[in-house]
Amino acid sequence: MLRRLSHYHRGTAAAARLSAAFRCVSTGSLTITEPLNFWAGQRKPGQKGHKEHVYEPATGRILCHLEPCGAAEVNQAVEAAKKAFINWSKLSGMERGRVMIEAAHLIEGKREEIAEMEVVNNGKSITEARLDVDSARLCIEYYAGLASTLAGQHVQLPGGSFAYTCREPLGVCAGIGAWNYPFQIAAWKSAPALACGNSMVFKPSPVTPVTAAMLAEIYAKAGAPEGLFNVVQGGQETGSLLCQHPDVAKVSFTGSVPTGRKVLKPVTLELGGKSPLLIFKDSDLENAVKGALMANFLSQGQVCSNGTRVFVQRDIFPEFVSEVVKRTQAIEIGDPLLESTRMGALVSRSHLHKVLGFVEQAKKEGATVLCGGEPFVPSHPKLRGGFYMTPCVLGDCRDEMTCVKEEIFGPVMSVLSFETEEEVLRRANDTTMGLAAGVFTRDVRRAHRVVEQLKAGSCFINNYNITPVEVPFGGFKTSGIGRENGQVTLEYYTQLKTVYVEMGDVENCTLD
Numbered sequence: 315m316l317r318r319l320s321h322y323h324r325g326t327a328a329a330a331r332l333s334a335a336f337r338c339v340s341t342g343s344l345t346i347t348e349p350l351n352f353w354a355g356q357r358k359p360g361q362k363g364h365k366e367h368v369y370e371p372a373t374g375r376i377l378c379h380l381e382p383c384g385a386a387e388v389n390q391a392v393e394a395a396k397k398a399f400i401n402w403s404k405l406s407g408m409e410r411g412r413v414m415i416e417a418a419h420l421i422e423g424k425r426e427e428i429a430e431m432e433v434v435n436n437g438k439s440i441t442e443a444r445l446d447v448d449s450a451r452l453c454i455e456y457y458a459g460l461a462s463t464l465a466g467q468h469v470q471l472p473g474g475s476f477a478y479t480c481r482e483p484l485g486v487c488a489g490i491g492a493w494n495y496p497f498q499i500a501a502w503k504s505a506p507a508l509a510c511g512n513s514m515v516f517k518p519s520p521v522t523p524v525t526a527a528m529l530a531e532i533y534a535k536a537g538a539p540e541g542l543f544n545v546v547q548g549g550q551e552t553g554s555l556l557c558q559h560p561d562v563a564k565v566s567f568t569g570s571v572p573t574g575r576k577v578l579k580p581v582t583l584e585l586g587g588k589s590p591l592l593i594f595k596d597s598d599l600e601n602a603v604k605g606a607l608m609a610n611f612l613s614q615g616q617v618c619s620n621g622t623r624v625f626v627q628r629d630i631f632p633e634f635v636s637e638v639v640k641r642t643q644a645i646e647i648g649d650p651l652l653e654s655t656r657m658g659a660l661v662s663r664s665h666l667h668k669v670l671g672f673v674e675q676a677k678k679e680g681a682t683v684l685c686g687g688e689p690f691v692p693s694h695p696k697l698r699g700g701f702y703m704t705p706c707v708l709g710d711c712r713d714e715m716t717c718v719k720e721e722i723f724g725p726v727m728s729v730l731s732f733e734t735e736e737e738v739l740r741r742a743n744d745t746t747m748g749l750a751a752g753v754f755t756r757d758v759r760r761a762h763r764v765v766e767q768l769k770a771g772s773c774f775i776n777n778y779n780i781t782p783v784e785v786p787f788g789g790f791k792t793s794g795i796g797r798e799n800g801q802v803t804l805e806y807y808t809q810l811k812t813v814y815v816e817m818g819d820v821e822n823c824t825l826d
């Protein structure tokens with residue numbers, strides 16, 4: 315079961331002996347030395363003389379150095395992708411699907427290794443990281459299957475003539491990722507793009523650059539042509555160079571609303587949210603409480619679709635809040651590589667301070683901290699420099715407070731009470747964002763009536779934050795454009811060509 319991790323070395327022999335049974339990596343012991351850029355089938359250095367620190371959130375120590383790509387490197391990556399596109403786009407869907415299925419198998423075999431790297435670079439718990447790797451693999455499998463189903467329409471016309479349409483790939487697609495689901499986002503973007511015959515240059519967040527390069531190696535090992543999936547590292551400058559590159563046909567972007575607004579081109583925008591979760595008095599309380607925790611504390615609360623405005627019907631408000639607070643206080647915070655950990659570290663020191671700042675602001679505006687909202691220092695000395703906080707539930711919230719209006723992107727839940735369905739729908743929809751929404755009720759008619767009126771792209775009834783790859787995911791209003799996952803995404807990575815076929819003679823109206 316013990317596997318060697320190529321490209322990575324552990325700090326000490328003791329660490330290499332592994333802290334937990336069968337663990338390949340132990341927190342605080344890994345240093346990554348390999349370059350993190352990848353194009354034309356190989357890992358590559360970035361701009362000469364440029365280096366940025368990448369941290370391990372669980373300990374606060376430096377994990378590796380990122381060499382950002384400038385114009386020259388972005389050009390090389392795009393050139394590699396252009397070359398790969400020529401042959402890849404000519405393969406049948408079945409042939410493309412075969413390579414992708416092999417990539418999915420490789421991911422399955424490396425599940426633990428990838429999950430551990432995600433934990434070390436992102437700070438989320440190993441339990442969640444494994445599920446993210448599974449979601450990435452399933453997404454690649456799913457689109458591998460759909461690759462051979464891409465088809466157009468046949469339109470019969472008078473006189474035996476006809477027209478047909480077919481779906482053609484766009485060319486080189488750019489993928490830009492956020493830091494909360496680094497490996498999963500890289501897969502969710504690359505799988506539909508490659509299945510449709512495109513190639514991709516992907517730029518992960520500079521905070522979490524590690525696992526996208528692993529995905530690039532996996533595709534290459536699976537038989538993808540050199541340059542099919544490339545990774546350029548860097549921040550705003552690299553992202554902007556990539557998005558504005560004249561040979562990039564489409565951008566699929568996951569990140570915040572302000573950055574999304576800067577990206578122009580045919581785009582898929584997967585942006586932030588401030589989603590509502592509506593809990594009616596006839597809900598199964600146990601499930602509603604679990605749903606609220608799922609909606610707020612996965613990935614240390616760093617989930618775009620989180621239902622952070624929890625509206626609870628007044629009759630069950632006290633009981634619900636007391637149960638939510640009790641369960642929140644019981645969440646095990648600590649070393650993200652330990653099986654027992656349910657909440658790891660936030661992604662960076664600056665982000666931790668930002669989230670804690672939101673809690674302070676909430677207090678100033680009159681909210682009551684019902685639990686959490688404090689920096690947390692784990693007992694193990696090696697974790698003392700890590701970026702931890704206790705998950706927070708805020709009471710006495712009002713709709714106009716900053717904590718209720720703005721995306722916090724951390725483990726902070728605001729609870730609000732309501733009286734009527736009409737009132738809660740008005741308040742739930744009173745936001746410029748519209749990524750997700752949820753409703754808990756035993757009344758099936760109410761559930762559908764409410765969901766029909768919720769202005770959100772991804773709605774959940776009696777659960778929350780469940781995203782099977784077969785189902786489209788994305789937002790309304792400023793939360794995004796386009797969708798990820800599901801069959802519909804194929805439309806966002808292809809263009810429709812119409813061909814008219816004359817079966818008779820040309821009737822030329824310009825001649826008599």
Ligand SMILES: NC(=O)c1ccc[n+]([C@@H]2O[C@H](COP(=O)([O-])OP(=O)(O)OC[C@H]3O[C@@H](n4cnc5c(N)ncnc54)[C@H](O)[C@@H]3O)[C@@H](O)[C@H]2O)c1
Pocket residue numbers: 490491492493494495517518519520548549550551552553554557568569570571572573574576577583584585586587617618619721723749788789793794
């Ligand atoms: N809707 C979704 O599916 C989804 C999923 C995950 C995260 N998110 C959102 O992402 C945000 C958190 O991620 P973040 O802090 O990394 O977001 P961010 O907007 O700061 O950065 C996202 C990516 O954009 C890059 N970037 C920055 N400036 C750019 C520019 N001018 N041109 C091109 N790229 C540029 C960054 O380097 C990074 O890779 C939250 O708002 C969260 O809700 C949305």
Ligand SMILES: C[N+](C)(C)CCCC=O
Pocket residue numbers: 494495612616617618619779780781
């Ligand atoms: C629903 N998941 C699986 C938590 C992923 C959502 C992606 C957004 O941050």
